[in-house]
Amino acid sequence: LYRRWYQTMRLLKKCNIKGPNIKFNIIRGQMEEYNKTPNVIWDTEMIKKYGPICGYYIGAKAVILVADPDLARHIQQGHANIYQERPRRVPGGINPDPIRSKMLGNLPVPEWRELRSILSKNFSSKRIKGITPTICQLIDELMNKITVATNNNKESVELNIYPIFQNLTFQMISQTGFSVHVNFSDDNELKASIEEEFSKSATSFWTKVCLCFPQSTILQHLRKYFNKSTNSSKLQNLCENIVMNRLNARERKDDILQVMLDSEIDDKEKLQANSMLFYEAAYETLSASLAFTMHLLTINENAQKKVREELSDYLKENYGQIRPENISQLKYLDAVIKESLRIYPPQTTFISRSGEEDFVYEKDGKYICTIPKKVQVQIALYQMHHSPGFWVDPERFIPERHLDETKSSAYDIMYQPFGKGRRMCIGYRYAKFVLPLALATILSKYTFSKSARTELELSLCFKTATMTPKIGVFSRVVFDPIVC
Numbered sequence: 001l002y003r004r005w006y007q008t009m010r011l012l013k014k015c016n017i018k019g020p021n022i023k024f025n026i027i028r029g030q031m032e033e034y035n036k037t038p039n040v041i042w043d044t045e046m047i048k049k050y051g052p053i054c055g056y057y058i059g060a061k062a063v064i065l066v067a068d069p070d071l072a073r074h075i076q077q078g079h080a081n082i083y084q085e086r087p088r089r090v091p092g093g094i095n096p097d098p099i100r101s102k103m104l105g106n107l108p109v110p111e112w113r114e115l116r117s118i119l120s121k122n123f124s125s126k127r128i129k130g131i132t133p134t135i136c137q138l139i140d141e142l143m144n145k146i147t148v149a150t151n152n153n154k155e156s157v158e159l160n161i162y163p164i165f166q167n168l169t170f171q172m173i174s175q176t177g178f179s180v181h182v183n184f185s186d187d188n189e190l191k192a193s194i195e196e197e198f199s200k201s202a203t204s205f206w207t208k209v210c211l212c213f214p215q216s217t218i219l220q221h222l223r224k225y226f227n228k229s230t231n232s233s234k235l236q237n238l239c240e241n242i243v244m245n246r247l248n249a250r251e252r253k254d255d256i257l258q259v260m261l262d263s264e265i266d267d268k269e270k271l272q273a274n275s276m277l278f279y280e281a282a283y284e285t286l287s288a289s290l291a292f293t294m295h296l297l298t299i300n301e302n303a304q305k306k307v308r309e310e311l312s313d314y315l316k317e318n319y320g321q322i323r324p325e326n327i328s329q330l331k332y333l334d335a336v337i338k339e340s341l342r343i344y345p346p347q348t349t350f351i352s353r354s355g356e357e358d359f360v361y362e363k364d365g366k367y368i369c370t371i372p373k374k375v376q377v378q379i380a381l382y383q384m385h386h387s388p389g390f391w392v393d394p395e396r397f398i399p400e401r402h403l404d405e406t407k408s409s410a411y412d413i414m415y416q417p418f419g420k421g422r423r424m425c426i427g428y429r430y431a432k433f434v435l436p437l438a439l440a441t442i443l444s445k446y447t448f449s450k451s452a453r454t455e456l457e458l459s460l461c462f463k464t465a466t467m468t469p470k471i472g473v474f475s476r477v478v479f480d481p482i483v484c
């Protein structure tokens with residue numbers, strides 16, 4: 001047992017993967033230091049110190065960080081059939097709840113593949129067209145909120161736009177996903193329950209013990225027993241009610257839940273788990289992306305002016321209307337959103353894979369390292385997006401870089417806010433549709449400028465795998481409709 005465990009702890013060295021020394025931390029690896037630092041900051045430090053392929057141990061569990069474009073391409077695209085598993089930082093997940101084990105991301109590969117092909121049906125062009133009226137109606141409600149906040153468009157006011165986007169996103173998922181209206185903005189308990197889900201960390205005693213001895217099934221069972229939460233979260237209850245009501249009403253709806261029911265998924269827990277998954281996967285990512293983009297446009301007046309000029313031409317060609325079906329024509333707005341997702345990718349540490357075979361990585365005929373099978377490889381998305389070796393002035397907001405026709409061939413792997421390959425974000429088309437539609441509608445009527453509480457350097461909240469604004473996104477908002 002000792003020899004096996006000792007060999008595990010020497011794995012990275014044997015594979016020529018650099019990282020911090022574990023000589024004096026043979027049991028815990030770098031777990032203590034790792035738990036004290038936000039994941040993104042820790043990973044950035046590792047890459048700075050040890051290069052674009054490096055690794056560390058959380059307990060006896062090795063994690064390999066990859067910011068090298070050729071190796072990332074091999075893992076996510078070239079050999080994607082070997083790297084289909086998405087391992088968790090904590091085996092079994094931070095929250096080892098039996099319902100959560102039925103979520104798409106927690107299923108073994110064959111079941112994941114089957115469920116992914118069912119859930120993907122929700123994002124076809126036909127389905128997006130079907131939900132467009134609901135999305136437009138919710139954007140109109142958001143516009144009404146801004147109208148009220150600006151005293152019927154008569155005053156310029158300082159506004160925190162982030163909670164308004166959070167409400168929009170929550171309503172969008174509720175209505176397009178489950179045909180229900182949830183009173184989200186006044187429900188602090190529901191907000192706290194979602195917040196908690198994203199902020200769970202691997203610091204409980206039993207989780208730490210399991211990470212030190214990951215092979216022990218007895219310890220895993222003990223962890224499940226002791227970490228069992230006594231109260232279901234409010235989001236869990238909401239999803240349980242949504243599923244039960246639909247099953248009892250036997251009424252057909254045109255939404256995500258119906259797609260699961262039509263595919264003969266009749267396990268209530270699986271329906272509930274994957275309803276929760278949609279709330280969790282879409283809520284933070286969409287609302288944070290909208291807020292980050294608005295922040296960047298607030299502090300970069302020139303870019304906002306260019307977006308509005310493009311919108312002005314577009315509105316002239318479209319009889320003064322924003323048309324969802326041709327929203328992708330707004331190329332500069334698209335570049336602004338891309339640049340915002342580069343600087344602030346809302347999913348920071350979620351792109352991980354593990355392989356079924358060892359892989360010997362060579363460059364120009366020279367041995368670089370071995371990526372051992374079954375070990376967690378994490379694509380260092382945030383660090384790739386900020387790599388000074390790849391991007392000119394990576395901390396500056398330059399939307400034009402995404403319009404450059406002569407982009408390097410590594411661009412499509414160094415820039416991947418939605419991931420790549422078979423495990424790429426399933427909601428990519430939904431996000432690509434909602435983000436420009438909401439932003440174009442708002443910016444066609446209002447301008448946003450710096451106010452007393454605008455942070456030039458936005459404070460960020462780093463959670464387990466996501467990144468959001470910490471205190472909000474403040475701007476001075478003025479009613480200034482584009483006249484055409």
Ligand code: HEM
Nearest residue numbers: 281282285289347351417418419420423424425426427431
């Ligand atoms: C700006 C918005 C969004 C961003 C930046 C984003 C980002 C990501 C990333 C980076 C991944 C991991 C991809 C990989 O491993 O290669 C992912 C996975 C996922 N996303 Fe998104 N996402 C967004 C919106 C959404 C929406 C709107 C939904 C659902 C309606 C969604 C559902 C999912 C699901 C279910 C997965 C797991 C897929 C799997 O394991 O097969 N996401 N997302």
